[in-house]
Amino acid sequence: MPNWGGGKKCGVCQKTVYFAEEVQCEGNSFHKSCFLRDLLQVMLWEEIWTKRLW
Numbered sequence: 001m002p003n004w005g006g007g008k009k010c011g012v013c014q015k016t017v018y019f020a021e022e023v024q025c026e027g028n029s030f031h032k033s034c035f036l037r038d039l040l041q042v043m044l045w046e047e048i049w050t051k052r053l054w
């Protein structure tokens with residue numbers, strides 16, 4: 001049972017995550033925007049590394 005009362009922290013920005021904007025991944029909570037930004041950065045890095053291997 002999640003602890004709705006208090007203090008879920010975003011794994012990216014460390015600020016409080018409210019229910020409406022929460023994304024859960026592997027037991028951690030994130031803001032939707034933070035999660036997407038993080039995901040995009042990972043994808044971007046993979047793309048950069050892939051392009052380096054031309």
Ligand SMILES: [Zn+2]
Pocket residue numbers: 010011012013014015030031034
């Ligand atoms: Zn965040």
